Amino acid sequence: MTGCAAPGYAGPAGREQTRADELTVALCGNPNTGKSTLFNTLTGGRAHVGNWPGKTVERQEGVCRLAGRVLRVVDLPGIYSLNPWSEEGRIARDYLLAGAADALVLVVDATNLERNLYLVLQSLLLFPRCVVVLNLMDAARRSGLMIDTEGLACELGAPVVPLAAARGEGLPALLAAVAAVARQRTGVEAPAGGEPGHTLPALPPATELYVRAHDIATRVVAQRRPPDGLDERFDRLVTNRWLAFPLMLAVLAAVFWLTMFGAAPLSAALGALFAGLAGWARAWMAAAGAPGWLAGALVDGLIVGVGAVVSVMLPTMAIFFVLFALIEDAGFIPRIAFVMDRMMRPAGTEGKHCLTCLMAYGCNIPGVLSTRILSGKHRLIAILTNALNPCNGRLGPMLALCQLFFGHRGALVMAALLLISIAAVLFASFVLSATVLRGEAASFVMEMPPYRRPTWRRVVTVLSDRVWATLWRATVVAVPATLLIWMLANYPAGASPDATWAGRLSGALDHMGLPLGLPPGALTAAVFALPAKEVVVAALAITSGLGRTLAGSSALDAHLVAAWTPLGAFTFLTFYMLYMPCLYTWVAIHRETRSLKWTVLGVGLPLALAVLFTAGVHRAGLALGLG
Amino acid sequence: MTGIALPLGSLASGRRAVVVQVLDGPSSDRMMDMGLVPGTPLAVVRRAPLGDPIQVAVRGSWVCIRRSEADAVLVAAAP
Numbered sequence: 001m002t003g004c005a006a007p008g009y010a011g012p013a014g015r016e017q018t019r020a021d022e023l024t025v026a027l028c029g030n031p032n033t034g035k036s037t038l039f040n041t042l043t044g045g046r047a048h049v050g051n052w053p054g055k056t057v058e059r060q061e062g063v064c065r066l067a068g069r070v071l072r073v074v075d076l077p078g079i080y081s082l083n084p085w086s087e088e089g090r091i092a093r094d095y096l097l098a099g100a101a102d103a104l105v106l107v108v109d110a111t112n113l114e115r116n117l118y119l120v121l122q123s124l125l126l127f128p129r130c131v132v133v134l135n136l137m138d139a140a141r142r143s144g145l146m147i148d149t150e151g152l153a154c155e156l157g158a159p160v161v162p163l164a165a166a167r168g169e170g171l172p173a174l175l176a177a178v179a180a181v182a183r184q185r186t187g188v189e190a191p192a193g194g195e196p197g198h199t200l201p202a203l204p205p206a207t208e209l210y211v212r213a214h215d216i217a218t219r220v221v222a223q224r225r226p227p228d229g230l231d232e233r234f235d236r237l238v239t240n241r242w243l244a245f246p247l248m249l250a251v252l253a254a255v256f257w258l259t260m261f262g263a264a265p266l267s268a269a270l271g272a273l274f275a276g277l278a279g280w281a282r283a284w285m286a287a288a289g290a291p292g293w294l295a296g297a298l299v300d301g302l303i304v305g306v307g308a309v310v311s312v313m314l315p316t317m318a319i320f321f322v323l324f325a326l327i328e329d330a331g332f333i334p335r336i337a338f339v340m341d342r343m344m345r346p347a348g349t350e351g352k353h354c355l356t357c358l359m360a361y362g363c364n365i366p367g368v369l370s371t372r373i374l375s376g377k378h379r380l381i382a383i384l385t386n387a388l389n390p391c392n393g394r395l396g397p398m399l400a401l402c403q404l405f406f407g408h409r410g411a412l413v414m415a416a417l418l419l420i421s422i423a424a425v426l427f428a429s430f431v432l433s434a435t436v437l438r439g440e441a442a443s444f445v446m447e448m449p450p451y452r453r454p455t456w457r458r459v460v461t462v463l464s465d466r467v468w469a470t471l472w473r474a475t476v477v478a479v480p481a482t483l484l485i486w487m488l489a490n491y492p493a494g495a496s497p498d499a500t501w502a503g504r505l506s507g508a509l510d511h512m513g514l515p516l517g518l519p520p521g522a523l524t525a526a527v528f529a530l531p532a533k534e535v536v537v538a539a540l541a542i543t544s545g546l547g548r549t550l551a552g553s554s555a556l557d558a559h560l561v562a563a564w565t566p567l568g569a570f571t572f573l574t575f576y577m578l579y580m581p582c583l584y585t586w587v588a589i590h591r592e593t594r595s596l597k598w599t600v601l602g603v604g605l606p607l608a609l610a611v612l613f614t615a616g617v618h619r620a621g622l623a624l625g626l627g
Numbered sequence: 628m629t630g631i632a633l634p635l636g637s638l639a640s641g642r643r644a645v646v647v648q649v650l651d652g653p654s655s656d657r658m659m660d661m662g663l664v665p666g667t668p669l670a671v672v673r674r675a676p677l678g679d680p681i682q683v684a685v686r687g688s689w690v691c692i693r694r695s696e697a698d699a700v701l702v703a704a705a706p
Binding site for chain 1: 653654656657658659660661662664665666667672673675676677678679680682685686687688689690691692693696
């Protein structure tokens with residue numbers, strides 16, 4: 001869950017007033033043309049970037065400076081046209097017609113000029129002050145494409161600037177062109193880009209504009225040498241009838257395996273560091289004569305609790321997200337959607353649903369937001385089933401607990417758990433499309449981008465983002481949660497473990513967990529982990545009898561291994577993986593569906609499935625004699 | 628552009644064709660936005676491992692479409 005509040009997902013800026021010395025520039029273009037990369041380069045922002053169409057899910061704003069003036073940059077979602085078939089198309093069109101932009105930067109993929117020109121031609125008809133940016137010029141050069149930019153500018157009647165946004169090439173020329181075309185603000189002036197209430201002029205039919213796009217592209221693009229066909233050869237392998245599925249599974253398994261075993265030594269080192277810190281703090285506070293409750297809260301509650309979160313989360317988060325970024329940048333994600341679509345269809349959903357599930361493995365909030373690449377029924381299914389995919393906040397503790405209980409076979413157990421979560425997603429999708437969402441039309445049309453080489457810059461950005469997001473969450477979410485849990489476990493003061501608030505809660509909840517095969521204390525720990533799933537390890541330490549001391553992870557490990565059967569552990573892991581989205585995800589679901597009914601279902605459905613699957617696992621385990 | 632118009636979804640992989648007409652369907656607007664308009668040359672690059680969807684090369688890009696939806700696009704197959 002860490003990193004849910006990524007700044008890239010901020011909503012529209014609240015400040016709608018524009019000062020006279022400010023310029024508002026909108027970025028518009030087809031999906032996956034490098035708009036978000038350009039936005040980040042201009043503003044120093046951290047919009048989510050990756051090689052698959054449809055990541056910018058709502059417009060976002062940033063600021064940069066240009067010759068003493070403030071440039072407000074608005075990144076519109078990627079669209080193929082200004083026709084209002086899709087939500088993104090409507091957002092972009094409404095924004096442009098509202099007339100808030102002083103200039104429009106049309107970002108064009110230089111390797112795919114003809115298709116991109118369709119939107120450019122539409123935009124030029126609706127909006128007078130445009131600069132056309134030929135992005136991905138480095139990729140175009142590599143594939144032997146020559147583009148006559150002056151000829152293109154003549155054809156379009158708008159300035160054309162070649163650019164390689166990922167390397168920052170061509171930025172000064174772009175800024176100069178923007179300054180030249182932008183509307184000059186002279187005090188109070190009615191917006192000229194489309195007066196308020198201005199109705200949309202009829203756009204020419206697609207056939208007509210595409211004829212013009214083809215004409216222009218034929219005149220200004222020259223193919224210096226034939227394409228190398230490397231993408232095609234690679235795709236032949238990746239989408240091969242026999243190799244596609246084993247390959248996909250192997251890549252995902254490799255990601256999880258590297259996350260699991262790569263993180264272990266780092267986790268151990270961080271754990272030792274925090275244990276040392278706790279020991280030192282305890283000794284120091286005893287020497288200083290601090291009261292017992294203060295030392296307990298600060299050392300056992302805070303340092304040990306936060307240490308447990310950080311040492312589990314930080315290495316796994318960093319490794320997982322870097323690997324995921326590499327796969328995403330290279331362009332594997334849409335291939336997965338293409339290969340998976342047929343399998344998703346019996347469940348009433350489609351290939352792009354897989355993309356939102358993969359996103360959810362990072363964090364359910366961007367997962368829920370990424371469902372905007374889908375529409376209608378498929379979108380609702382993807383939103384409601386998103387939390388069934390374990391986010392990183394759950395994957396971290398799950399990996400750790402799998403290793404603890406199952407040792408070197410932990411990877412297999414983890415794989416089994418992930419299969420259960422996939423089964424839960426498919427089952428839930430099937431039930432939804434057969435009941436509440438029955439009969440709605442659904443479709444699958446997706447652009448497949450070319451493979452692109454991941455950049456080191458991106459890896460470093462992802463790494464630092466994840467480290468900071470994890471530390472931020474550990475402080476802001478885990479600290480209060482850990483302190484609250486510590487208090488529940490230690491008060492009323494002087495009570496026996498069973499008589500503390502946590503003990504009493506445990507006593508009540510254990511009865512409910514019993515039919516599901518959940519070990520004592522497990523359900524209480526799950527409740528404690530509701531604000532943020534990653535605190536579950538610290539919560540378990542308290543609810544499983546180590547209540548007052550929370551003496552560190554080694555004591556907890558020994559206790560859990562002794563007290564829980566492997567089946568009990570697996571049952572708990574199943575429940576914990578599925579049981580409910582975290583509180584932040586509730587908010588995201590509500591924001592995306594704007595409906596209390598769907599939000600309640602988005603929270604209740606995972607709980608119902610968690611109970612169902614946990615009971616099933618428990619029964620099956622008993623039947624197999626694993627109890 | 629001779630011959631009978633076939634639904635795009637029925638084209639074998641590797642075949643080239645030209646779009647003749649786009650019938651009304653749940654995805655027709657979207658497919659036309661992505662460049663599948665009458666007169667457009669295209670090629671079926673491949674079918675997915677399970678036979679569906681298909682990957683179509685059109686106007687310098689690749690578009691993946693379910694065969695049932697691609698059938699709204701009528702094409703004249705090139706020889």
